[in-house]
Amino acid sequence: MSAGPGIQVLPQSAAERVAAGEVVERPASVVKELIENSLDAGARRIVIEIGGAGQRLIRISDDGAGIPGAEVPLAFQRFATSKIRTAEDLRHVRTYGFRGEALPSIAAVARVQMVTRIQGADAVKIVIAGGTRQGLGPASGPQGTTVGVEDLFFNTPARRRFLKSPARERAVIVDTVEALALAAPEVAFRLTDEDQEILWFPPETFAERARRVLGPEVAAHALEVSAIGATGTLGGVLGTPQVAQRRRTHQWFLVNNRPVRSPLLARALAQAYHTLIPEDRHPAAVLSVRLAPEDVDANVHPRKAEVRFVRERELFEDVERAVRRTLHRVPLLHVIPALPPDAPADAATAGGLEGVPAHAPGTGTLGVPHRPPLTGDALDITDAPASDLPWPPIRVIGQLALTYIIGQSGKDLVLIDQHAAHERILFEQLIARRAREGVQAQGLVTPIVLELTPQEAAVLTDLEAPLRSLGFDVELFGPKTVRLTAVPAIAGHRAPGEVFRACLRDLQDDYGPHAGRSLEERLTIATACHTAVRAGDAIDPTMMAGLLDALSRAADPFSCFHGRPTMVRVRAPEIERWFYRRG
Incomplete structure (x- = not known):
């Protein structure tokens, strides 16, 4: 094997191109670095012009402090900066730029022209192409700085092959300007592409x-x-x-x-x-x-x-x-005014679904509770002020497709997903009961013997303690056989073996779709999900009213724990538009 080339120091031009690759990845990188320089200069108005999605032209003008003429050449020397003086300053950086790499890195891979003027002095212009200075002299212009960058990557054509489509590069530039505009809302930003305005942000909060x-x-x-x-x-x-x-x-x-x-x-x-x-x-x-x-x-x-x-x-x-x-702190469904005192009373709420009481003390004539303020403890929020989430009065009309409860709230139509609503109720009740009272189990008169699949058996070994904390009492009855002797009290109306298997199923694939949560929480989710009333179950009006009453007292009544909404609301004007009653 022949010896490789010896170690040598790279020529300055090559070193600058290598360093530029770390800072200037794409046109948006140039936009970012130049806007940051403008913000550090105290600009109150920044104009960004691009052409050819930034490859042909990037020009950024500001009304900032400008650069003194004697310091203009220094601005294009690597690690020359006005932002920090010692390594210790890096611990207290308060500016956007501080490395002194932006301008030299951009100038190493493009043709750059900068005109800058400070208050009370003449403007200065410098021209650099591929890292080589081609001109420096007096110019004319307002206070501030304008940097024009043309033919980006003209001397590194391989870099251009890695750029995305013009549309994509333009989109990244827009994202970059938006991000920096958020950092300085008091500054006006204008972005144009081929002289067409893309963004305009006036000074604002x-x-x-x-x-x-x-x-x-x-x-x-x-x-x-x-x-x-x-x-x-x-x-x-x-x-x-x-x-x-x-x-x-x-x-x-x-x-x-x-x-x-x-x-x-x-x-x-x-x-x-x-x-x-x-x-x-x-x-x-x-x-x-x-x-x-x-x-x-x-x-x-x-x-x-x-x-x-x-x-x-x-x-x-x-x-x-x-x-x-x-x-x-806020309702996640639109708030509507309370019904007047003489509004017709709704049907009395009644039980029938697990977790849905026959009557909740403190409720009004519509079965809508006068809810006490929510506390930080109730929401698991430290030092949260008391709040009272408005709950829309809903009058039950009926059931749609054995899946949705149809309700009326004022003049609006409300559709409630009966399964999502019930599992939200059960989930919160399971959590509350376990914290307050411990295990809520219901013993089975006749134990159920279940043959498990290998996957179910593998999951079960890690779940015995969490299962017991929820109320499942399981005894190993062989390598793949278990005897179920108790289930959570809320699951009493479902087939015990079916609920148990469903819970194990949800936890087989990396412990199910809720990976990242504790085993106890995932089991609670699975238990509530498979115990709740399902799509296809017929429920009578009093049971529907009871379900809504219980849902109104949930901490998060407007979504289930999967993130799906428990209800949607259709405004009366929208319904009128469907029937061409309003324009």
């Missing part, structure tokens, strides 16, 4: 900017979150569960005003929406976290797109608690 970025559909169903936690402060705008998205494209996170990607914050957000949206949906949100600078390390990614946190667990809990508290 953070909440207004967040709603604008989230879009009109989400903004119409948005909640503002504000909290002080152990790690810092949190502010933002949350989309309600009904506008949850199929992808995470409507999630923005800012840490100390810096847009970042944060798996930790994304997990905390998802956990707060747990049981409120389906497993395949994602909440829409803009969250801004402010922490002590020394608790955040922004120097872990060449493009500063990721950060590390010193107090990860506490931050996760702060964010999850604040978002969940906000979601629980």
Whole structure:
């Protein structure tokens, strides 16, 4: 084997291109770095112009402080920066840029022209192509800086092959501008593509900017979150569960005003929406976290797109608690005015379904309870103020397709999923009973002997204790045989063996669709799901009224624990439009 080439130092031009690859990944990277420079310069108005999806042209103009003429050449030298002076300053970074790599990295792989002027001085212009300075001299222009970037990657054609379609690159630029616009809502932003305006953000409040970025559909169903936690402060705008998205494209996170990607914050957000949206949906949100600078390390990614946190667990809990508290403070169904005192009384509520009482003390003539304020303990929210979620008065009309309860609320039509509603009731009652009274089991007069499949038997070995905590009493009766002697009290009206097998089935595939939750919680979900009234079950009007009465007292009455809605509401005007009674 022949010896390889000896070790040598790369030429400066080659080293600059290698370094540029870490900072300038695509046109959006250039947009990000230049906007951050404008924000650090105190700009109040930033204009971004692109052509050819950013490959042919990127021009960013601002009205910031500008750069003194004598320092313009330094701005294009690697690691030359005005943001920090020592390594210790990295622990207290308060600016967007601080590495001194953006301009030299961009100039190494494009043709760059910059015109800048500070107050009380003449403008200066510098031209650089592929890292080589081609001109420096006086110019004319307003205070601020304009940087034009043309022919991106002209000297590294291999990089162009890895770019996506123009439409995709343009979309990433839009996302980048939106993220930075969220970081500086007091600054006006304008983005044009081939002279066509794509985005315009006037100066506004953070909440207004967040709603604008989230879009009109989400903004119409948005909640503002504000909290002080152990790690810092949190502010933002949350989309309600009904506008949850199929992808995470409507999630923005800012840490100390810096847009970042944060798996930790994304997990905390998802956990707060747990049981409120389906497993395949994602909440829409803009969250801004402010922490002590020394608790955040922004120097872990060449493009500063990721950060590390010193107090990860506490931050996760702060964010999850604040978002969940906000979601629980408001009704997740439209509130309607209470019916007048002389409204006709509804049928008396009655029992018939497990967990649905014949009559709930403290209820009104419509079977709607005068609910006491919810407490932090009831919602598992520390120090949450008392709240009273408005519950729409619903008059039961009948049943549709043996699946949905038809109700009337004022002039509106309400459809209630009987299974989703009942499993929400049972789930919360199981949790409450286990915490308050311990095991609620019902012994079987005649024990049931069950032959298990190999998969069921494998799951059972890890589940004996959790099963017993819910009320299942199971004895091993052979390698794959068990004897069932008791079941949860709420499952008494179902075939015991059927409920038991269904619970095991739900936990076979990596412990079922609710992987990530505790075994006890997953078993509680499975028990409630397979015990609840099902689609296809006929229930009479008094049982329907009783179910709605019990649902009205649930902590989360408007969704089941799978995240599906328990009810939907159709406004009377919408029905009138169906029949062409209104335009």
